[in-house]
Amino acid sequence: MTKKKNKTDAGSKPNRIAKKELKKLVTDLLLANPTNIYNYKQVSNKIGVSDDYTRRMVNEILYELAHDGYAEELQRGKFRAVMQNALAVGILEMNPDGSADVITDDNREIFVPDFRLNHALHGDKVQISIYRQRRRGLLEGEVVRVIERAKRNFVGTINFVGKNAFVVPDNKLMPYDIFIPKVELKDVRNGQKVIVQITDWPAREKNPNGKIVEVLGDPGVHEVEMHAILAEYELPYRFPEELDILAEKISDKITEADYRERRDFRNVPTFTIDPFDAKDFDDALSVQTLPNGNFEVGVHIADVTHYVKPNTPIDNEAIERGTSVYLVDRCVPMLPERLSNYICSLRPNEEKLCFSAVFELNENAEVLNQWFGRTVILSKRRFTYEEAQQVIETGKGDMSEQILLLHKLAQKLRAERFKKGAIAFERVEVKFDLDTKGKPLGVYFKENKESNQLIEEFMLLANRRVAEFIGMRKDGRKELPFVYRIHDKPNEEKLNAFRSFITRFGYSISGTTDKQVSKSLNQLMEKVKGRPEQNLIETLALRSMAKARYSTDNIGHYGLAFRYYTHFTSPIRRYPDMMVHRLLAHYLNNGKPKDREQIEMLCKHSTNMEIKATEAERASIKYKQVEFMQDKLGETFTGVISGVTNFGIFVELTDSQCEGLVSIRDLDDDYYRFDEEEYALVGQRTGRKFTLGDEVEVEVWRTNLAKKQLDFKLVGMAGRSNKPLKPRRSQTKSSPKKPKVASSRKGQQKAKKKEKRRKR
Structure with a gap:
């Protein structure tokens, strides 16, 4: 959590740069010099890398950037940035994996990788450069500048590190700890809940600097936590006298x-x-x-x-x-x-x-x-x-x-x-x-x-x-x-995605006119009442709708x-x-x-x-749900898969609507890949599938009140034999290895051929 320095002591091994940081240095160089052509040695020299290990990593990164469309290989081993083709302004929405989407003023959705956020945070109004390359059907871009910060105050827990400290934010969409210098550490104890304000964020630093605005108290205390929730959303919790x-x-x-x-x-x-x-x-x-x-x-x-x-x-x-x-x-x-x-x-x-x-x-x-x-x-x-x-x-x-x-x-x-x-x-x-x-x-x-x-x-x-x-x-x-x-009409794309999703439960939405669609939606809401998938379908139906708002421009109320x-x-x-x-x-x-x-x-x-x-x-409901489950560790409950991501499945318990995560790392009977189109995790060897709406049995494993998170372990699929999942075999000569990611195009082709031979 301490700030990293690139200096090394005499006679010691060089401090190797993390690949994520190195990738940002490489992309920054290419973007700053869009007409220049570099090989990996030239890039290494420009960014101050001299050891062989890191120079080889630079070479890998250049091929990865070319594969992903951020750079182009003009000659063997020589690369140039892909030229930008447009600028746009919009609001940035963080994703749980650290990447983000920017919803532009003209209602386009632009994907921004985590290493191209350039210190932009959730809710910020930003200017972005848009690239030609598409990924998952979305245009990609990079934040050029932050026009307006959505917020500067965050709630979190303070952790002392030597003479300084870091505040770990409660907000899951704030992926950076906030550095607090010694001078700001008066009247606060290690581990307390605080409100912290970002004061500045140096361009080359990973973490922003901040100061303590208010000490809320010890975590886990009801009043402290309720005040913390209000402070996180910048809402007052008392009236001026x-x-x-x-x-x-x-x-x-x-x-x-x-x-x-x-x-x-x-x-x-x-x-x-x-x-x-x-x-x-x-x-x-x-x-x-x-x-x-x-x-x-x-x-x-x-x-x-x-x-x-x-x-x-x-x-x-x-x-x-x-x-x-x-x-x-x-x-x-x-x-x-x-x-x-x-x-x-x-x-x-x-x-x-x-x-x-x-x-x-x-x-x-x-x-x-x-x-x-x-x-x-x-x-x-x-x-x-x-x-x-x-x-x-x-x-x-x-x-x-x-x-x-x-x-x-x-x-x-x-x-x-x-x-x-x-x-x-x-x-x-x-x-x-x-x-x-x-x-x-x-x-x-x-x-x-x-x-x-x-x-x-x-x-x-x-x-x-x-x-x-x-x-x-x-x-x-x-x-x-x-x-x-x-209340505007629903987005056609979101509504069609919802139509497609409910077919797996045997439901459908018919009609083309507003009146026909709404009638069909009402019939659907009646059909799902009392069924395990009721809350999931109602939630997704609401998400497919536009959000109601106040305006002087009357367009009617669709809902x-x-x-x-x-x-x-x-x-x-x-x-x-x-x-x-x-x-x-x-x-x-x-x-x-x-x-x-x-x-x-x-x-x-x-x-x-x-x-x-x-x-x-x-947030207050989520906090109380996690608190309610604290004394139920080890107990088993029935739930419905309410979300599927590349890092696991979210399960909502039927009797309390408490939602928790089953991490993909703990699905240890197979290697699972994320199928976006099917909203599913699919086993590579067994073909076993976990998809939205599946009824499952889970055990309460861990609770984290500070993050308002529940962790579950999968016991089995509801209604089926609930035998414990078989652990994945250890990696031996007789067991298939998970394919490695190749570092170059040639290496990728070799890896694909090798994988095909293994499958035969």
């Missing part, structure tokens, strides 16, 4: 002017339905039967923007956060607790100010009239989803008449939505039973039942109708800039099959909803069109913060 003080000064009193200016719903039966542990109730429903026999349904949303004014410290902090963050054990709110859990929360038996969408529906759940405006409500009852579900199933309980009526209407709205092409992605959520210290005692799954659907359908109705009200242009009125929640859609219903926990409330109020008062560029900038920021929050939530 001055903002809490400002929030305490906000009055919760409803004035006479408030009553006069608002529509009064205090006498209309109103209730909330939320998770059992929720404290921020930002939506309520009311329902009453009208004299004409139709039904009036009110979707009442906390009027956050009544209390939080633009350009105030609390509003600026909400912009920065963008969203509340939900980890396994906590909610990190977007707004101070006095606002989110008290003043704005629609608590039962308390008068509250709301921004409401009110609909007149007939018995077929068709909207006949609608109204948007500010209201005052009084919730009569706070239900958990479980309590509301019991009312739906038994027909008995508090406010059963209202809940059953809304349930009936919601199911009709739902049926109509799917009829028009909406897709039913309803993944099971992993939840934990935690003790007082945060230790997971058990895993359970949250299902989407009718009580969830009741709330979901009326929230979707309000969001859609608000977006339509603003977005559908009227005669003589300019288009009004607005916040839309958009919901809505032409217009926004987020209006959760202003306590999402900043775009606060933006929608302000814009809707402004346009209801015939205000002039707002600045589109400013709205778009906030939309992009909100999307980015939403992605970070989702990744942090997944």
